[in-house]
Amino acid sequence: xxxxxxxxxxxxxxxxxxxxxxxxxxxxxxxxxxxxxxxxxxxxxxxxxxxxxxxxxxxxxxxxxxxxxxxxxxxxxxxxxxxxxxxxxxxxxxxxxxxxxxxxxxxxxxxxxxxxxxxxxxxxxxxxxxxxxxxxxxxxxxxxxxxxxxxxxxxxxxxxxxxxxxxxxxxxxxxxxxxxxxxxxxxxxxxxxxxxxxxxxxxxxxxxxxxxxxxxxxxxxxxxxxxxxxxxxxxxxxxxxxxxxxxxxxxxxxxxxxxxxxxxxxxxxxxxxxxxxxxxxxxxxxxxxxxxxxxxxxxxxxxxxxxxxxxxxxxxxxxxxxxxxxxxxxxxxxxxxxxxxxxxxxxxxxxxxxxxxxxxxxxxxxxxxxxxxxxxxxxxxxxxxxxxxxx
Amino acid sequence: xxxxxxxxxxxxxxxxxxxxxxxxxxxxxxxxxxxxxxxxxxxxxxxxxxxxxxxxxxxxxxxxxxxxxxxxxxxxxxxxxxxxxxxxxxxxxxxxxxxxxxxxxxxxxxxxxxxxxxxxxxxxxxxxxxxxxxxxxxxxxxxxx
Ligand SMILES: [Zn+2]
Numbered sequence: 001x002x003x004x005x006x007x008x009x010x011x012x013x014x015x016x017x018x019x020x021x022x023x024x025x026x027x028x029x030x031x032x033x034x035x036x037x038x039x040x041x042x043x044x045x046x047x048x049x050x051x052x053x054x055x056x057x058x059x060x061x062x063x064x065x066x067x068x069x070x071x072x073x074x075x076x077x078x079x080x081x082x083x084x085x086x087x088x089x090x091x092x093x094x095x096x097x098x099x100x101x102x103x104x105x106x107x108x109x110x111x112x113x114x115x116x117x118x119x120x121x122x123x124x125x126x127x128x129x130x131x132x133x134x135x136x137x138x139x140x141x142x143x144x145x146x147x148x149x150x151x152x153x154x155x156x157x158x159x160x161x162x163x164x165x166x167x168x169x170x171x172x173x174x175x176x177x178x179x180x181x182x183x184x185x186x187x188x189x190x191x192x193x194x195x196x197x198x199x200x201x202x203x204x205x206x207x208x209x210x211x212x213x214x215x216x217x218x219x220x221x222x223x224x225x226x227x228x229x230x231x232x233x234x235x236x237x238x239x240x241x242x243x244x245x246x247x248x249x250x251x252x253x254x255x256x257x258x259x260x261x262x263x264x265x266x267x268x269x270x271x272x273x274x275x276x277x278x279x280x281x282x283x284x285x286x287x288x289x290x291x292x293x294x295x296x297x298x299x300x301x302x303x304x305x306x307x308x309x310x311x312x313x314x315x316x317x318x319x320x321x322x323x324x325x326x327x328x329x330x331x332x333x334x335x336x337x338x339x340x341x342x343x344x345x346x347x348x349x350x351x352x353x354x355x356x357x358x359x360x361x362x363x364x365x366x367x368x369x370x371x372x373x374x375x376x377x378x379x380x381x382x383x384x385x386x387x388x389x390x391x
Numbered sequence: 392x393x394x395x396x397x398x399x400x401x402x403x404x405x406x407x408x409x410x411x412x413x414x415x416x417x418x419x420x421x422x423x424x425x426x427x428x429x430x431x432x433x434x435x436x437x438x439x440x441x442x443x444x445x446x447x448x449x450x451x452x453x454x455x456x457x458x459x460x461x462x463x464x465x466x467x468x469x470x471x472x473x474x475x476x477x478x479x480x481x482x483x484x485x486x487x488x489x490x491x492x493x494x495x496x497x498x499x500x501x502x503x504x505x506x507x508x509x510x511x512x513x514x515x516x517x518x519x520x521x522x523x524x525x526x527x528x529x530x531x532x533x534x535x536x
Contacts, residue, residue: 145402161462209465
């Protein structure tokens with residue numbers, strides 16, 4: 001194949017703000033903290049940054065900060081800026097930054113996702129908001145009337161169908177939650193670090209059966225920033241450039257929580273497939289996987305979508321946890337995931353992928369050369385294949 | 392089960408111009424789905440143009456109101472004040488076209504009787520201006536007669 005355009009881009013810097021539950025700090029405050037750290041981490045100054053990309057931009061879920069707010073707060077002088085919700089999942093902000101750099105629109109793009117728990121939670125109903133002339137957005141007008149306002153409800157329907165068709169068990173979902181909790185103990189920024197046993201998992205209260213509390217991620221406050229630069233800058237990156245090998249952006253099914261064609265997978269089926277169409281690497285080359293766990297089952301769906309096992313075999317793949325442990329064949333969510341590390345909305349996985357490839361993770365995977373990062377669940381998702389060296 | 396059609400929970404129904412018929416259809420006891428006059432395919436949710444043949448000759452047509460539970464969840468957390476858990480949210484595949492999935496609550500049975508592949512039929516909850524499609528198990532649910 002001719003060289004995919006994304007190979008021109010690297011991740012030159014990565015950093016996070018303070019992360020916690022109810023920090024009582026504003027989104028812009030957290031974003032500035034992470035931004036200045038990331039710019040320094042990349043060996044750059046504010047004056048070097050000429051692009052900003054964020055998910056979801058103003059007005060999206062879980063609070064945060066808009067690109068324009070950050071733009072003005074640090075008086076950036078930009079050649080390109082973007083922030084939007086309708087993209088290939090949370091990592092869509094990275095995908096677009098990569099394209100901007102590859103196209104020469106910008107040299108160094110600051111990419112961020114900031115979450116503020118205070119405005120998180122399920123969709124508010126009954127007051128204001130809603131979508132234009134019809135009130136509620138079309139995607140939700142057939143869901144909200146039936147008392148299901150949370151992604152926990154919508155995604156648990158997929159998990160149940162996966163259980164029905166493939167024999168997936170709660171213990172197998174629990175293996176993902178326990179792996180995350182165990183790994184979080186090594187992450188000083190993680191929200192939940194107390195050990196969790198399978199009995200703890202099975203005994204906790206149900207939220208939306210088959211999901212219990214520990215199948216659901218934990219809201220938090222925090223900002224994650226990466227700097228996307230042109231690969232020409234790679235020799236000057238103080239902590240080592242992380243190369244973008246391939247991006248997955250496809251959305252080939254209906255963009256719907258309830259009308260998607262397959263009730264045992266979600267949009268990651270397509271983003272993962274499109275990523276592998278753009279690289280010579282295969283699932284067997286991946287040294288660590290950092291896969292979205294807004295709900296435990298989403299990680300299983302990502303494992304299957306990326307081809308680490310056959311469709312429907314995600315349960316046996318994770319069962320017992322040995323295969324996905326830091327010393328297993330596919331070290332998974334080594335920072336604790338959103339289940340225990342905190343709902344950084346996709347960008348916690350990206351940050352950890354960068355740390356692993358640099359060799360500076362808290363729970364470092366030996367000789368980590370290739371990392372797969374996937375974010376999103378439901379009708380939108382996206383992924384990245386990152387490598388330590390250039391391809 | 393906790394959803395009592397005689398004492399319905401708040402539904403927050405907020406249709407678009409294309410979908411208003413859906414929430415009024417039950418007034419005569421029939422469920423209606425938008426259908427294309429060009430290619431005769433069913434379309435859900437309703438829209439302004441047929442996604443298959445691009446015809447604008449679209450109209451609601453009655454369906455039998457019978458189908459099969461494709462999947463479901465038992466919600467056990469209160470998200471909306473007055474909408475008391477536990478209750479079952481399900482996706483029902485219609486007999487006319489199983490690619491059409493109807494969001495609904497399952498009523499008229501115990502929660503532990505709800506299962507994937509259970510045969511169900513529609514009933515309507517009169518709730519303010521609207522007739523909310525709900526589904527209950529069919530009497531001869533196994534169809535082995
Ligand atoms: Zn048609």
